[in-house]
């Protein structure tokens with residue numbers, strides 16, 4: 024019995040799992056396969072850095088071939104891996120084969136190509152091409168999945184009316200406090216004024232959680248409030264050249280802030296360009312991410328509504344934009360804070376007085392009787 028497997032094919036054209044040579048597959052007799060089980064959906068989207076895994080399992084008829092082959096219609100778009108497991112069944116003469124395929128997009132795909140779609144298939148192998156083989160196929164589109172969006176972590180729409188109507192919402196960016204639209208932004212996240220802040224987001228397909236957003240983002244306040252700054256300078260963030268900033272990016276007055284700084288024109292400051300781009304590294308570094316680095320620092324309390332965009336082009340094919348609100352609160356005035364030792368001291372004294380009172384009462388009562 025001879026068996027061989029080609030598990031890795033870099034160009035992703037075709038993989039054959041050869042069968043046992045004792046299976047007699049005649050030139051003119053088509054192999055008889057009973058069923059091809061699989062978990063392949065008719066359609067997939069592949070975003071940046073993602074991988075699709077599917078399996079297909081062949082159950083042949085007795086003594087029949089169980090070979091499966093995989094392939095793609097456009098090898099310049101997709102790469103795939105297949106691994107295979109054979110198993111015998113209750114019927115000794117039926118040997119099943121389960122292949123698992125891992126599919127990724129090729130690095131450095133030509134972005135200007137119109138269609139980023141390729142078919143991937145797994146089918147029963149047959150030496151005679153005219154045989155009709157069991158087959159499963161799917162279309163894989165490389166690009167932004169529909170309904171993909173980002174959402175602030177722990178977003179909630181309930182129970183914040185009271186919070187918003189409390190008198191401490193003094194400095195809102197709205198003319199009137201009741202202009203704040205809970206249905207649009209959800210409840211604002213609460214932060215203390217001396218707490219450096221970085222918003223956290225998750226990626227969703229409709230309501231389905233996909234992964235956390237770790238990539239670089241930019242923010243701008245919806246109503247132009249500017250009483251906040253960033254905690255790091257470009258130098259402290261580790262920039263090798265001056266980073267992009269709102270001042271630099273918004274100097275084209277024909278574009279709104281929403282259009283002026285995007286994934287398309289984003290440049291990282293961590294890749295040193297030529298020596299001529301040296302300049303001032305002491306300005307604020309206005310790009311934030313969840314894993315560290317620059318944070319927001321507040322200079323005035325109140326309600327802020329931010330727009331946020333993921334600018335890192337390596338994170339997703341989608342333009343990920345959303346809004347969120349932050350309620351920045353001042354700590355309660357110092358006078359209200361009662362020192363711990365005072366509380367403990369008072370409790371000790373009161374317990375002592377109670378004990379004495381009880382003792383005297385008991386003494387007195389004994390004397391009475």
Ligand SMILES: *[C@@H]1O[C@H](CO)[C@@H](O)[C@H](O)[C@H]1NC(C)=O
Nearest residue numbers: 031074102103104125126127
């Ligand atoms: C194929 O499998 C190997 C090891 O299991 C893995 O390192 C590689 O990334 C896989 N390739 C694809 C296209 O999934």
Ligand SMILES: *[C@@H]1O[C@H](CO)[C@@H](O)[C@H](O)[C@H]1NC(C)=O
Nearest residue numbers: 060078079080108121122123
């Ligand atoms: C085929 O293999 C995959 C991965 O090992 C497994 O998840 C799947 O359940 C198997 N299918 C069948 C029908 O056994």
Ligand SMILES: *[C@@H]1O[C@H](CO)[C@@H](O)[C@H](O)[C@H]1NC(C)=O
Nearest residue numbers: 131132133134135136137138
């Ligand atoms: C990308 O595709 C376009 C259109 O098909 C073609 O004109 C261009 O030369 C390609 N670029 C590269 C780097 O292959």
Ligand SMILES: *[C@@H]1O[C@H](CO)[C@@H](O)[C@H](O)[C@H]1NC(C)=O
Nearest residue numbers: 065066140142159160161162
């Ligand atoms: C993939 O898409 C093409 C047309 O875009 C269609 O003809 C084909 O049937 C589709 N394949 C599957 C498996 O849905």
Ligand SMILES: *[C@@H]1O[C@H](CO)[C@@H](O)[C@H](O)[C@H]1NC(C)=O
Nearest residue numbers: 193194248249250323324325
């Ligand atoms: C409101 O914000 C402004 C600056 O935006 C600040 O000067 C002022 O002190 C703030 N008022 C209160 C009551 O916090």
Ligand SMILES: *[C@@H]1O[C@H](CO)[C@@H](O)[C@H](O)[C@H]1NC(C)=O
Nearest residue numbers: 279281282330342344345346
């Ligand atoms: C910004 O542009 C995106 C599309 O690029 C759009 O979905 C979003 O609603 C815009 N936001 C604002 C505040 O205009």
Ligand SMILES: *[C@@H]1O[C@H](CO)[C@@H](O)[C@H](O)[C@H]1NC(C)=O
Nearest residue numbers: 237238239260312315316317
């Ligand atoms: C997050 O930002 C810091 C600098 O503020 C940077 O060093 C780091 O590489 C960034 N992380 C990601 C995932 O881009």
